[in-house]
Amino acid sequence: MAKILRGATAQETHSAILDLIRSSGTVTRVDLADRSGLTGASISRVVKRLLADGLIIETGYGDPTGGKRATLLQFNPRARHAIGIAVDTPSTTYVVTDMSGRVIEQVSSRGIGKDAPATAVRRITAELEDLIVKAEIEPSTLVGVGVALAGRQGRGGTRLLRTDSEKYAWEPFAVRDTLKDAIDHPIVVENDSTCAAIGEFWAGKIPSVNDFATVYMAAGFGLGLVTNGDVYRGSSSNVGEIGHMVLDVNGPLCWCGGQGCLESLAAPAAVVARAGQDEQLADKLGLRGRRLSTRSDFAKIARLAAAGDPRCVELIEESATYLAKALLSITNLLDLNQIILAGPGFSEAGDIYVRVAAQELNRLSFVRAMHPTRVELSKLGPSAAALGAASLVLHTQLTPHQNTRS
Incomplete structure (x- = not known):
């Protein structure tokens, strides 16, 4: 029996049916009743309102099943x-x-x-x-x-x-x-x-049944978590600060006051700082004297790494390894089946981060024998x-x- 998609208010019920139509592509009123658990009369009332609001459209007829051909409904994204x-x-x-x-x-x-x-x-x-x-x-x-x-x-x-x-x-x-x-x-x-x-x-278009995390890298690292189609925010809307997970108790000081945080070890500023310690590479990248920004310096390193420069590959792989350690802990804690890497920090050398993280999770994830944890680059690009x-x-x-x- 279908779970009844009836909200606490009429608006919530309408939104649940709208979301069902959106995720279904094209669907009939009968299908909506079957999938939502609502009566045909309730579905008719909701559909009438959604049509009047322009949020859905009628788009032809389904195959005949012995009686009257059912009208197909479709989400109207332009509304x-x-x-x-x-x-x-x-x-x-x-x-x-x-x-x-x-x-x-x-x-x-x-x-x-x-x-x-x-x-x-x-x-x-x-x-x-x-x-x-x-x-x-x-x-x-x-x-x-x-x-x-x-x-x-x-x-x-x-x-x-x-x-x-x-x-x-x-x-x-x-x-x-x-x-x-x-x-x-x-x-x-x-x-x-x-x-x-x-x-x-x-x-x-990720299915709402999926539990997944998105790791966002810009100046630092953050993590967004979606479970069953819901955003998880935490008690003060500050969930997901994985940049301040401690990976090395003897590591460098972080701006947050901690020591050995992921951000202090693997964020763009940390990668650029390590590159600057290599005189030959620093000269090659123009890291001496006045520079544009840490972000642009990191992009230079990442581009060269993507092109196969051995020293830059080493630097990005080191950053990716630290990130992979953090993702391993997150995966073991939350039993995720998908992790998406997003943001400008992954624009140039994201494939290296995906490769290193996937290898680590496939090797050490506690649930690896039960299901894989997919690591992918965001399809939304730098504007995620x-x-x-x-x-x-x-x-x-x-x-x-x-x-x-x-």
Whole structure:
């Protein structure tokens, strides 16, 4: 017997049926009743409302089964739109998507650098208004704006945001409330790694039965966790700080105050620092004197590693090995069947990270005899956090029956 997809409210029931239609491709009313456990009359009422709202469309007829041919229903991704913004030190990325996660418009601008938070938010607001005009979408179809940020999250959308090299932080600043005052749409503010994870689930078409994690690398490492289609956030919405898992008790000091954290051993800054200790490689990469940024220096190393430069391969493999050790602990703790690597840090040499991590998990995972743990690169590319932020808006506004776990 099908599990009854009846929410606590009519809106939740409607969202559950909409999500079922979305994940089914095309489906009939009879199919919906069978799969949802609701009565035919209930399904008819829900479908009538979804059709009126333009969220689904009728798209022909199914094969005859001896009686009247059943009308096929299909999710209408063009009915609503969402905007995702990934705010980072070197760049800010904006995407406009439809309800399927398909990108309609994407632009990038300079990052926040050392801007004061109020200054950065004013600029983001202005660029967002320009984007809506450029994308040529009706404001009435915009269900909300998602903002992906690094750093700790406090109450009320407050963020502590650290840049990649200067250890510069925003003081506790109500990002969500400040944006809400300037933008007449719902605002969702979330950690970049959590955004990347929900982006994989929504836009990447991952089945809701899968438990998976997304590891996001930019300046450091974060982990977003999705279980049965729900985001897991923890008690203060700060779950997944794997960058501060201790891997070496005698290792280097980390900016967080710990010693031997994954971030201090394997993040881009750590890789660049080790490269700088090799005089010949440092000269080759231009690591002496004034440089653009840690992120650009790391990209040089990663590109050479992907091209087969022996010393750069060694550096990236060392970073990947530390990450693999952290992923092994996470997998043994959570019994994951899939890990996705996302974010700009994996753009150039992601295949090396996948190879090293997969080898470690296949060799030592406690559950390896029962099931493999797949390690894959994100199909969403470097814009995973922005796409995920848009997807999180869709997830929050259109599927409220999926209660985000804490």
